[in-house]
Amino acid sequence: MNPDALWSVLGKLAPEALRELIGADRLDSIRAVIHSGTGVAVDRDSSMLATLLLVTHGEQVLEDSKVRSRLLTLLPSDELEEMALALCGRSFEKSADNVLALASLPWRPGAAIALEFVGRFNVPARYLPKNTPLQVPTSVVHPFVRRPRLRDYQEEVRKRILGLLRNGARRILIQMPTGAGKTRTVMETLIDIARRDDLFGVGKSVLWLAHVEELCEQAVTSFEDAWTAKGNTPATVVRAWGSHKPNIEDYEGAFIVSTYQKLVALRKRPAEFEQIRRPIGLVVADEAHKVLAPTFEELLEELITEEVTLIGLTATPGRGLDRGQENVQLAVFFEKNLVGPAWSDNPIGELQERGILARIRHRSIDSSMAVALTAAERAAAVDSDLPGSVLSRLASSADRNRRIIDTIRDETSAGRSCLVFACTAEHSRILTAILNIEGERAAHLDSSVSKFHRREVISNFRSGAVNVLLNFGVLSTGFDVPRVSAVVIARPTTSVVLYSQMIGRGLRGPASGGSPECDLIDVRDNFLAFGAVEEVYTAFAPYWN
Secondary structure (H helix, E strand, O other), rough: OOOOOHHHHOOOOOHHHHHHHHHHHHHHHHHHHHHHHHHOOOOOOHHHHHHHHHHHHHHHHOOHHHHHHHHHHHOOOOHHHHHHHHHOOOOOOOOHHHHHHHHOOOOOOOOOHHHHHHHHHHOOHHOOOOOOOOOEEEEEEEOOOOOOOOOOOHHHHHHHHHHHHHHOOOOOEEEOOOOOOOHHHHHHHHHHHHHHHHHOOOOOEEEEEEEEEHHHHHHHHHHHHHHHHHHHOEEEEOOOOOOOOHHHHHHHEEEEEEEEHHHHOOOOOOOHHHHHHHHHEEEEEOHHOOOOOOHHHHHHHHHHOOOEEEEEEEEOOOOOOOOOOHHHHHHHHHOOOEOOOOOOHHHHHHHHHHHOOOOEEEEEEEOOOOOOHHHHHHHHHHHHHOOHHHHHHHHHHHHHHHHHHHHHHHHHHHOEEEEEEEEOOOHHHHHHHHHHHHOOOEEEOOOOOOOHHHHHEEEEEEEEEEEEEEOOOOOOOOOOOOOEEEEEEEOOOOOHHHHHHHHHHOOOHHHHOOOEEEEEEEEEEOOOOOOOHHHHHHOOOOOOO
């Protein structure tokens, strides 16, 4: 990472203070890998420790009151007394008490303490607390702007959906590989339905459901693009997720986007939930292989009456290779109406030939680890996925981490942008720190990172300012960066669904703005070998016959 003013200030702290802020366990894990690779000492030099602190904490580093407290100790006692009097309403005799009082002040956008940090430590703006910019909950989309036609296989799916609906189908699941344009295909189809039946004109609404907020905003953008090209009247878009608070009357005759979690919560307020449910004529369920989760299934059963159509989207129409009963239940839930293009025997290969998907260069690296699972861990792995205890043991291996680091650096040396799936959030942070120490432009994301910072990091990866993006649990869905040219799966899984989602991040081909080829690298302690990408796509076909 590039040094900045905050790094310079942190470098003035004593090494022992920085080691405490980084954490002994984290520092031990980093030291073990660095020493085995380069011999660089990371625990003595304050400038190196400051780098580690910034890398592992990211731009949210000052949200930690302990970090703010340590920085405040650099100020003279008279300045601390002056600040405490101005910001806390009183000062204390001991400097330590003034530091504690100041560090305990709320760290929020526009707070006086944040402005003091700018003035006294020259803290760059990116480390300050930020207001997350929110779109207005309701907007109006106007036609008409031309856009490229659907590809032939997308047009085929559109016609098949419309044909099934004409024949009385009420539940349909659409399967297309990640990168093949599921969202656009279904979006244009539902706009055809909305125009044909004048849904918005007669006060009926379309509800689009997603599991994460990033997918919600993508759905809004996709609808706006499609409606400006194919719409015949102004259309209202309603954002009904997170902190958005639309007016009750906005739900009628609109394109509504929400998360499953938001509507599950709204069910506890029956009057408001009914205002959303009553005008719905069509529901689209993104990542529809997840709908059998009890709370989500109950929600959909309440939303999908005889007059309401359900269209699901997925790349993997199943719950898991070892979940036969649930796979059958999913097929029955969608009335065995599985729609996809009439591919050849090798659909992935067909899309690769056309440049829509990247050609995958698949290889494995041996982690040299023998992980013995307990009986409980084996049972959990069969029932769902590898338990956290197993992933934590894998993440703690210095030899394994060194192999992962070397593999990533081989990819970046060849000019490839690299997306890495780590075993745990801590694993992702440690790998990110090591990569930065060794000269890479790496960044980390997990669910604890604020949405504002998450968007910033992804933007940096898109632009090339960051060439390695590591994550745990946040980028398997809702992440579309065509410039990914290498995917490293350092997080083993027994879930074919999760595996397909991870590899899908590198599938964008040149016709979709991506790369002609993508390196897919498995760390070989993957406890279930899924084989070629084509086999993952067709794994659940028998349940739908």
